[in-house]
Amino acid sequence: MSPPAVPPASANKLNPPDPEWLERFAADFDGLCVSAFGGALADDARIALAVSGGADSMAMLLLAAAALPGRVVAATVDHGLRPEAAQEAAMVARVCALIGVPHATLSLAAPISGSNIQSQARAARYDALFAWMQQIDAAVLLTAHHADDQAETLLMRLNRAAGVAGLSGIRPVRFDSFPVLRPLLGWRREWLRMLTAASGAPWTEDPSNADPDHDRTRFRALLAGQKLLDPAALAQSAAHIAETNAALDAVVAQFWADRWSxxxxxxxxxxxxxxxxxxxxxxxxxxxxxxxxxxxxxxxxxxxxxxxxxxxxxxxxxxxxxxxxxxxxxxxxxxxxxxxxxx
Known part of the structure; x- marks a missing residue:
């Protein structure tokens, strides 16, 4: 995929995504809805987006707002871990105002401290998002996980000797307090950055993404520093493993029905x-x-x-x-x- 040739965006207007990109996003979103619900969402269903302000989530915001007009709402979670977070949330709010998407900045119920900060932040973020979704009666949450995230996850779990379930990687559909859909798992990180840049929208870089103390950062650097492994192919392998895992789940459910007393x-x-x-x-x-x-x-x-x-x-x-x-x-x-x- 290549970025569309567009004129520079103005301070009060962003360039819309290329129609080809919109068509692909709509098809990927519809496919996930069929997988999750057996068909399309109701026309009046409110679709929530988790938008951190990074290039990936900003691309998802631009795509969803254009492909699903009038149905999208967005939220940015301020974890209270960095002083810049409030400014980043305000930046997302400004972009949302430009494209007509309601936006909320969410804070956590309790501060994060101690060890395993990333895991705590992830759990607290979803708690805050689900509580917000309940308040606004949203039907589903979209997150901006993409193919490079999936490739990194697969390598990390291979390195931890994970089984079939773990090697399935990031699930396209997850059912929690609300359904969570990941329509960008087939999209490369570089495509999303090109899309955001072409729109003229700003984005932020989370410094934790460059922190070598995190496993994901090290595997991201490993993938970026070589040409043998193809992240898109790794992501597709994770999808194949996920299909195998689903087939095993179906077999196990039958054995459970037959053999559990x-x-x-x-x-x-x-x-x-x-x-x-x-x-x-x-x-x-x-x-x-x-x-x-x-x-x-x-x-x-x-x-x-x-x-x-x-x-x-x-x-x-x-x-x-x-x-x-x-x-x-x-x-x-x-x-x-x-x-x-x-x-």
Missing amino acids: ETGPQLRIGDLPREVQRRLVRRAIAETRDRHGIATPPFSSASNIESLLDALERGSGATQGGVMAVAESEFWTFRPAPPRRSH
């Missing part, structure tokens, strides 16, 4: 492939925790359960996530773990 409760899965066992056991643990209100220790669909699977395959058992799993004949049973004895 409330009596016990127990699973008959010793004869199944390890990956299917892994997913069924995680689901059995989650089901047992929910049923008995077990909140600690923490457990998630990404928890490592390899030692538990090894024990079950040996015909014994172990405890994970507050649940005791035991191999009994051809069945694996799941019960709340007994309380630990105090000494």
Whole structure:
């Protein structure tokens, strides 16, 4: 893709995106809606955008405003971590005013501190966005994750020995408090920068994107400094892995329906492939925790359960996530773990 030949934008007007780019964005957005909802959103559905002020999110703002006129609202989250953030949010607000998009600047419910700042900021950002969406009755949230983000994510997770679910990368559709759609996962970072520049819109550079203390920054530099790996191809591979993961989920759902018994409760899965066992056991643990209100220790669909699977395959058992799993004949049973004895 190449930027359209356009005259410079004025201070009071931005150049619209090229029609070819708009057509592609509309097609990508419609495809995600079909995937997420089985069809298009209602014509009066309000579409929320998370716009940080970076070139990628500004491109999404320009594309969505032009492709979905009158339906888009935008928000910028000020995490309270940098003094420049307020000015950056004000810049986004000015661009939104130029193109007729309502804008809100959101602050966090509580300050961020301590370790793993990026992870905390991400969770707090989504909390703030979802609370805002509820107030304005928005139907869906769009974020500006793109193909280069996807390539970086795939490499990071390969380096952490992730399984199929982790290697699926950034999901095009995610269901949380509200549906989250990522219509730019097939777009390269350089295309989005060209689009924003061609419009005449300003953008900001987050200094954390150049901080070598972050894994993503190092993998971004690795990709930028070589010509062997193609980020677009890596992103497409992540999409193929995501399809495989979805197919496995469907297979596992069928085995769950056939082999999970409330009596016990127990699973008959010793004869199944390890990956299917892994997913069924995680689901059995989650089901047992929910049923008995077990909140600690923490457990998630990404928890490592390899030692538990090894024990079950040996015909014994172990405890994970507050649940005791035991191999009994051809069945694996799941019960709340007994309380630990105090000494």
